[in-house]
Amino acid sequence: MRAMKIGFIGLGAMGFPMARHLAKEHDVTVWNRTGEKAERHAREHGTRLAKELADVAGNDVIITMLPTSKEVDEIVHALEGHLKPGTLWIDATSGDPNVSRETAKRLGAKGVEFVDAPVTGAVVGAENATLTIMMGGSAANVEKAKDVLRLNGKTLIHVGEVGAGHAIKVLTNSIMGATVWITSECLLLAKQLGIDMKTALEVTNAGSGRSNASENLLPMRLRDGKWPLVFKLAHHDKDIRIATSLAHQQHASTPMLALTSQLFTAALHELGDQADYIEVAKIVAKMNGVEW
Numbered sequence: 001m002r003a004m005k006i007g008f009i010g011l012g013a014m015g016f017p018m019a020r021h022l023a024k025e026h027d028v029t030v031w032n033r034t035g036e037k038a039e040r041h042a043r044e045h046g047t048r049l050a051k052e053l054a055d056v057a058g059n060d061v062i063i064t065m066l067p068t069s070k071e072v073d074e075i076v077h078a079l080e081g082h083l084k085p086g087t088l089w090i091d092a093t094s095g096d097p098n099v100s101r102e103t104a105k106r107l108g109a110k111g112v113e114f115v116d117a118p119v120t121g122a123v124v125g126a127e128n129a130t131l132t133i134m135m136g137g138s139a140a141n142v143e144k145a146k147d148v149l150r151l152n153g154k155t156l157i158h159v160g161e162v163g164a165g166h167a168i169k170v171l172t173n174s175i176m177g178a179t180v181w182i183t184s185e186c187l188l189l190a191k192q193l194g195i196d197m198k199t200a201l202e203v204t205n206a207g208s209g210r211s212n213a214s215e216n217l218l219p220m221r222l223r224d225g226k227w228p229l230v231f232k233l234a235h236h237d238k239d240i241r242i243a244t245s246l247a248h249q250q251h252a253s254t255p256m257l258a259l260t261s262q263l264f265t266a267a268l269h270e271l272g273d274q275a276d277y278i279e280v281a282k283i284v285a286k287m288n289g290v291e292w
């Protein structure tokens, strides 16, 4: 595949390593709100530093990796007058499908194609280029996006039309959120019943309660007492709230989703913007008047 000119916007926990992998085959220009991160990226990974946001507009492909669709929308507004027809805009943010459909229409009027391509696999997946990437858009646009994003992920799935990638992303994260919460509750109860954490996890992971939460996410926190920040609770809360809004839109009955959303929002208020999502387990303990 020919090397392309790619503009990458948003060098956060995920975007920074993703842009690094793309630079192995492409001519990548980076922009970040906090300019030092982009300077460091250019220095360390041979990418081109965008002096201003508009420098990103002339590329064949523009990728956004931002907190929410709101920030993506602001960037689209800011670049609208500078974009060239034929550009492909890939939004890797875990966004809102309703907003992404509007964005796609606005960009379409400028001759710019749009694919929503949120990812799963955490920072370690971005670092190792093993992300799973779920895409929404026309078959032709998704094929173009795949050609680029194969440098970031192992599993690339075309989910449906524009917005479908964002929709399945928030649903799958909601499944994870509910699983983390119920697993924490039951492991805490096991502890209160006098079963040690190592044994409780061993049995859970050899049995029917096994999940990514019990196998990978909770052991290091509950057994080893390590609570790293890998995915902001604020981002996870946003994903579950989008899922809840989609349920309302469909007039769907989703009580478990509603409860999960309420619990995560309460946990966010309690733990603050910089907490990791697995710290909701601390709230589970607090609700029981104990600590892990």
Ligand code: NDP
Residues within 6 Å of the ligand: 010, 011, 012, 013, 014, 015, 032, 033, 034, 035, 037, 065, 066, 067, 068, 071, 092, 093, 094, 095, 119, 120, 121, 122, 123, 230, 231, 232, 235, 236
């Ligand atoms: P971070 O908070 O680490 O990074 C956010 C990025 O967005 C930073 O580059 C930040 O710039 C930029 N940004 C924030 N606000 C604005 C703004 N108003 N205008 C322009 N740029 C802005 O987030 P992550 O990288 O963790 O997450 C990015 C997306 O990926 C989210 O949608 C998240 O839900 C999703 N995601 C995250 C995963 C994870 O494990 N972390 C896993 C899968 C998906 P600055 O440096 O200036 O703050």
